[in-house]
Amino acid sequence: xxxxxxxxxxLTPLGEHRFAGATHPAYANMVGPYGGVVAAALLxxxxxxxxxxxxxxxxxVNFAAPPADGGFEIDARPVRTNRSTQHWSLTLSQDDGVAxxxxxxxxTRRQTWSAPEAAFPPGLPAAADLQRLKMPGLPAWTRRxxxxxxxxxxxxxxxxxxxxxxxxLWVREEPPRPLDFASLAAVCDxxxxxxxxxxxxPAPVGTVTLTSFFHADAALLAAQGERHLLGSAQGQRFxxxxxxxxxQIWSDDGQLLASSHQMxxxxx
Amino acid sequence: xxxxxxxxxxLTPLGEHRFAGATHPAYANMVGPYGGVVAAALLxxxxxxxxxxxxxxxxxVNFAAPPADGGFEIDARPVRTNRSTQHWSLTLSQDDGVAxxxxxxxxTRRQTWSAPEAAFPPGLPAAADLQRLKMPGLPAWTRRxxxxxxxxxxxxxxxxxxxxxxxxLWVREEPPRPLDFASLAAVCDxxxxxxxxxxxxPAPVGTVTLTSFFHADAALLAAQGERHLLGSAQGQRFxxxxxxxxxQIWSDDGQLLASSHQMxxxxx
Numbered sequence: 001x002x003x004x005x006x007x008x009x010x011l012t013p014l015g016e017h018r019f020a021g022a023t024h025p026a027y028a029n030m031v032g033p034y035g036g037v038v039a040a041a042l043l044x045x046x047x048x049x050x051x052x053x054x055x056x057x058x059x060x061v062n063f064a065a066p067p068a069d070g071g072f073e074i075d076a077r078p079v080r081t082n083r084s085t086q087h088w089s090l091t092l093s094q095d096d097g098v099a100x101x102x103x104x105x106x107x108t109r110r111q112t113w114s115a116p117e118a119a120f121p122p123g124l125p126a127a128a129d130l131q132r133l134k135m136p137g138l139p140a141w142t143r144r145x146x147x148x149x150x151x152x153x154x155x156x157x158x159x160x161x162x163x164x165x166x167x168x169l170w171v172r173e174e175p176p177r178p179l180d181f182a183s184l185a186a187v188c189d190x191x192x193x194x195x196x197x198x199x200x201x202p203a204p205v206g207t208v209t210l211t212s213f214f215h216a217d218a219a220l221l222a223a224q225g226e227r228h229l230l231g232s233a234q235g236q237r238f239x240x241x242x243x244x245x246x247x248q249i250w251s252d253d254g255q256l257l258a259s260s261h262q263m264x265x266x267x268x
Numbered sequence: 269x270x271x272x273x274x275x276x277x278x279l280t281p282l283g284e285h286r287f288a289g290a291t292h293p294a295y296a297n298m299v300g301p302y303g304g305v306v307a308a309a310l311l312x313x314x315x316x317x318x319x320x321x322x323x324x325x326x327x328x329v330n331f332a333a334p335p336a337d338g339g340f341e342i343d344a345r346p347v348r349t350n351r352s353t354q355h356w357s358l359t360l361s362q363d364d365g366v367a368x369x370x371x372x373x374x375x376t377r378r379q380t381w382s383a384p385e386a387a388f389p390p391g392l393p394a395a396a397d398l399q400r401l402k403m404p405g406l407p408a409w410t411r412r413x414x415x416x417x418x419x420x421x422x423x424x425x426x427x428x429x430x431x432x433x434x435x436x437l438w439v440r441e442e443p444p445r446p447l448d449f450a451s452l453a454a455v456c457d458x459x460x461x462x463x464x465x466x467x468x469x470p471a472p473v474g475t476v477t478l479t480s481f482f483h484a485d486a487a488l489l490a491a492q493g494e495r496h497l498l499g500s501a502q503g504q505r506f507x508x509x510x511x512x513x514x515x516q517i518w519s520d521d522g523q524l525l526a527s528s529h530q531m532x533x534x535x536x
Contacts, residue, residue, distance in 0.1 A: 215505045244481045268380050
């Protein structure tokens with residue numbers, strides 16, 4: 001039996017640049033599928049494309065309309081392939097037109113001078129010392145992640161607002177699954193919308209665009225395996241229907257694996 | 269006489285979704301044109317498209333190859349138009365193929381609950397109390413901005429490295445020009461590459477992808493006018509040929525107008 005995540009991003013080649021996929025009930029969101037698994041399916045089209053060069057550096061996914069439950073087609077084209085970089089244009093379509101557009105940059109990396117700058121948050125409790133989030137009424141996809149929020153940093157539902165939206169959690173797939181680029185792309189979208197934290201109540205929201213940068217290579221992801229990742233997310237500005245949200249995904253030994261940024265629509 | 273910036277982003281309609289433009293020597297970079305003015309020209313195609321809905325919320329620009337000096341064509345298509353949002357796919361092409369791909373999200377905004385979260389940096393000197401950057405050997409585009417770095421935060425060239433890459437500056441166009449969405453998109457790319465700060469020496473670099481989120485509406489931009497903006501930029505991770513850079517653009521009265529994120533290729 002494959003993991004539900006692999007079933008959800010499974011693609012069947014239909015032609016040189018065309019793939020067939022389908023939404024999976026295990027990753028259902030409030031309306032349509034969880035955005036992270038949509039991002040992963042789009043990335044997967046480039047990952048399994050015979051003309052792929054190197055590994056993902058960046059992925060931008062634009063949610064133009066929520067995909068309906070059922071089948072979809074992904075068009076994945078390498079628009080330009082250079083010596084060490086490759087640029088992709090991707091779309092996810094259903095009968096009524098394009099639901100999602102995306103672009104991706106892939107590259108072969110060489111070993112160079114390297115340095116961290118952002119610091120792994122100090123003094124956090126271990127995943128084993130925290131409780132897994134159990135919150136009734138959440139959509140199916142949330143149960144495909146084991147989420148363990150830091151004390152006081154779980155989403156606030158009906159408990160009043162908070163002056164800032166920073167929240168951090170240990171997160172891994174449920175059941176566990178070894179980390180790869182597709183699942184890293186998906187977990188970049190696992191963060192509850194920042195407005196839930198600031199206002200302390202749920203609100204109708206929808207990500208309109210999600211950009212993720214991959215700092216890790218395949219070896220770093222393999223070394224992380226199935227263990228919990230540290231996720232951290234915060235917004236900078238909420239204004240007239242849109243807010244931004246920036247996130248970091250860290251290995252459990254303190255390496256920044258991905259950074260991710262999204263703009264989210266909200267209604268009052 | 270139009271401002272050089274308006275000349276550099278000027279487009280002539282060629283057909284329903286097609287526009288002709290040309291690089292401008294005032295915005296030349298080391299290789300090809302300054303990425304910010306390329307981003308602005310692409311956004312401008314959507315801004316002046318007859319089917320445009322609302323104002324820009326997000327723009328992602330992928331630099332697949334440096335455009336050659338001379339003419340180019342932009343293809344700008346509204347892929348999906350919803351009640352309040354519109355998704356764009358854009359490409360900039362020259363004779364040898366696609367040089368730049370982009371996506372944009374536009375939206376009409378309603379007045380809603382709004383709140384800041386990121387804080388305007390306190391205690392900074394005024395632009396009038398700082399010297400304009402004068403550094404020999406920089407490409408032409410840098411002279412189209414009046415850049416006034418905070419003390420100790422100017423790019424370090426041959427002065428040794430630094431443990432972190434944060435730098436902040438007052439910046440406006442030179443000569444002054446009223447702020448609008450196109451120039452806001454351009455100034456999001458005005459930051460010298462973070463590796464110059466960390467290593468203290470120039471290095472061959474190139475932005476591969478740039479994502480900017482617009483928190484301002486047209487009225488906020490008009491209120492800012494020609495005055496200096498506060499720019500702030502920092503990297504999080506430099507690793508095997510790529511680093512990220514996140515930036516903020518603030519009005520001079522402390523409103524976050526845009527946040528922007530890029531991945532940059534570097535060689536040692």
